[in-house]
Amino acid sequence: MKKLLRWLMALAVAMVAFVGVAAQPVHATDDSLAKIKAKGTLVMGTSPDYAPYEFLVNKNGKNQVVGIDVEIAKKIASDLGVKLVVKQMDFDSLLVGLETHKVDMVLSAMTPTSARKQSVDFSQIYYTASQDIIVNKADAKLYKNAESFVGKKVGAQTGSMQADLVKQKMTDSKLLGLTKVTDLILALKSHKVEGVVAEHPVAQAYVDHDKQLAIVKSGWTLDPESNGQAIGFAKGSDTLVAAANKSINEIKKQGLIKSYTKTACDYMTKNTANTSMFHYWKFFAKGVEYTLLITAVSVVFGVLIGTLMALMRLGKNKILHTIAVAYIEFVRGTPLMIQVMFVYFGIGLFVDVPALTAGIIAVSLNSAAYVAEIIRSGIDSIPTGQTEAARSLGLSTRQTMTSVVLPQAIRNIWPALGNEFISLIKESSIVSIIGVTDLIYQLKVVQTATYKGVAPIFVAMVIYFVLTFTLSKILGHFERKMQHD
Numbered sequence: 001m002k003k004l005l006r007w008l009m010a011l012a013v014a015m016v017a018f019v020g021v022a023a024q025p026v027h028a029t030d031d032s033l034a035k036i037k038a039k040g041t042l043v044m045g046t047s048p049d050y051a052p053y054e055f056l057v058n059k060n061g062k063n064q065v066v067g068i069d070v071e072i073a074k075k076i077a078s079d080l081g082v083k084l085v086v087k088q089m090d091f092d093s094l095l096v097g098l099e100t101h102k103v104d105m106v107l108s109a110m111t112p113t114s115a116r117k118q119s120v121d122f123s124q125i126y127y128t129a130s131q132d133i134i135v136n137k138a139d140a141k142l143y144k145n146a147e148s149f150v151g152k153k154v155g156a157q158t159g160s161m162q163a164d165l166v167k168q169k170m171t172d173s174k175l176l177g178l179t180k181v182t183d184l185i186l187a188l189k190s191h192k193v194e195g196v197v198a199e200h201p202v203a204q205a206y207v208d209h210d211k212q213l214a215i216v217k218s219g220w221t222l223d224p225e226s227n228g229q230a231i232g233f234a235k236g237s238d239t240l241v242a243a244a245n246k247s248i249n250e251i252k253k254q255g256l257i258k259s260y261t262k263t264a265c266d267y268m269t270k271n272t273a274n275t276s277m278f279h280y281w282k283f284f285a286k287g288v289e290y291t292l293l294i295t296a297v298s299v300v301f302g303v304l305i306g307t308l309m310a311l312m313r314l315g316k317n318k319i320l321h322t323i324a325v326a327y328i329e330f331v332r333g334t335p336l337m338i339q340v341m342f343v344y345f346g347i348g349l350f351v352d353v354p355a356l357t358a359g360i361i362a363v364s365l366n367s368a369a370y371v372a373e374i375i376r377s378g379i380d381s382i383p384t385g386q387t388e389a390a391r392s393l394g395l396s397t398r399q400t401m402t403s404v405v406l407p408q409a410i411r412n413i414w415p416a417l418g419n420e421f422i423s424l425i426k427e428s429s430i431v432s433i434i435g436v437t438d439l440i441y442q443l444k445v446v447q448t449a450t451y452k453g454v455a456p457i458f459v460a461m462v463i464y465f466v467l468t469f470t471l472s473k474i475l476g477h478f479e480r481k482m483q484h485d
Contacts, residue, residue, distance in 0.1 A: 032237035033080075036104060042082050044073045045103030047091035049180050049448045050157075051205045052264035053109040053229075056445045057271055058282060063437065063445060066267045068201075069107040071260035072126060072231075076105075076247040088435040089355075090179045092159040093341070095120060098234055100345045102352075105244070106232035109199065111161035121237050123244045125228035127257060130218070131165060132203040133195040136188060137214040143195065145219035149173045155184040155193040161227060162197040169220060180444055181206075185213075186453030201261070209272050209451040275450040277459050283449075284459060287442030288467070294360055294428045294438065299421055301364035306371025311401075313376055324372070331369035337430050339366055344434045359431030359438075363424065370420055378413030379405055411482050418475035422468050439463060 036042055046069060048054045054067040065086045077084035087103050094106045098120060112122035133154070135143055143149065150172040156162040158177040166175045176193050178184050184196045185206060195216065198206075207213045231248075233241050251257060277284075312324035331339070343365075344358035353361070382405050390400040432441035439460055446456040 030236055030238045032234070033239035033243055036080060036082055036240060040082050041085050042073070042077045042080060043085045043087055043102075043104045044070075045087050045089060045094045045097045045106045046070075046108040047094060047179075048088055049091075049182055049444060050109055050202055051268055051448065052201050052261060054107075055264075055268070055271075055448050057267050057449065058280070063283070063286075067264045068127070068257065068260045069109060069229075071256075071263060072248075072251060073105075073107050075251060075256070076231075076244050079247045079250075080243060087355075090433050091157060092179055093345075093433065095232065096341075096345050098232055100348050101234065102345065102348055104233070104240070109202075109229045110232055111227060112230040112232075113161065113164065116232070119235060121233045121235055121241050123231040123233070123241055124248055125224065125230050126248045126251065128224040128228035129199040129201055131162065131197060131220055131222065132200050133197050133216045133218055134185070134188060134203050134206055135195045135214055135216050136191075137212050139194065140214035140216065143216045145217060146170055147219070148216070149195055152194040153192070155187055155196040156198075157181055157184065162199070165218075165220070166197055180447075182444060182447035182453065185210075185451075186447075186457075188213075189453060205268060206451060209268070271449045272451065275452060277446070277455055280446045280449065280456075283442045283446050284439070284463060286437060287439035287460075288463060290356070290436060290438045290441075291425065291428055291467070294356075294363060294431060294436070295421075295424045297360050298363040298367050298424055298428065301360075302367030302371050302420075302424070303417075305364065305368035307375055309368060309372035310375035310379065313372065314379060328369045328372050331366055332373075336362065336366050336427060337433065340430055340434060355431075355434045355436050358434060359428070359436045363428050363431065366427075367420065367424055371417065374413050374416045374420060375409070378409035378416075381412050382408050414475075414479050414482060418472070418479065421475065422471055425467050425471065426464060 048065045155176045312320040340362040343362040390404040429440040443460040
């Protein structure tokens, strides 16, 4: 066992070192702009939960990212003569996506901090806004500025400039960091925090569409050159940065930011014209479609790989046994979220794996480890006398396993296997972190579009219950049938 643990530790260290080396940028010559023009697309990474900069609308039954940042990206792509492609992911995953070349640029109201500049090249500042604090309207009279929040809990988006400002300027306040602004607003309305720090356009958007909220000015005087928004590029992308700066100069010269803001506000008005959950049924329906697709495919591959691993672990071949044990223990010993990110970003260093495919691969491999243990325990539960009797009748090892052991084992493992299938429906929600539009992702979209926090959660909760309850009844039917037989 000690040898196995040492082997697993060595394998983990080797994988980290390998990925670390592979991730190091090599810039013999700067051909960043030439590559974009050669492939004909410019991939923009963004977290579309930050209206009016970037948010989602439904056009002709399809989700579409819109906002000020998207209009800027369209201008840059048009000037380069290429097509703009928008890729969605969590805010704190954007720079990872940039470094692993999942995206060509990050446009998500990002501030070029000194820490980020060490690994990312930034364009010039394209927009600067003051910082506000969103509070519950009933509590607005209690606060005059940021100094009023001494001893209070304040929320900010994880990895954002606002989170850094809270740490630097509100040292007597406690920071709550969440990846989505929608979650922060929900925390505010449920009194988990007393205020949420956000840029003025974002704060104004939420207050304009929710009468229970109000704005408190932070009172901070910030350097616009170090606290504005800029576009992030991979390190060494000098020619691409220069091209983006040229477009930004034209945007400033022509005063296009006002036009882009008006376009974003028009979309926001349409989004909130009808905020009933029924109006957004297509969003939830699409989420259910992807959730069931991921679950169904992962069940098939999880059972196939899991069965193989169980047989390898039970076999007498020491090499195959060691491989199976290492796989099962490693997968069960690491979080599914990390596995999803590793498949998408880690393998993405060498092969461009689409988000949906990466999600299915990660969930399938994760499920396979648990299925393997379920099947192994089921096979071990069959009395050895069954195997001995089958062999005494002249059956081969393979025939004994397929005709005697497995049929009896399936009856024993079916309840546990059914629980694994049900769990997959819920666990597949983790793929939303890489931009797969499953039910959880769509829940966040509806929250962003409607400025409602609880209602979309309730709808998603009911949908998950219906899905799991239905599957539970189907599995129970087959379980009763096997027991009857």
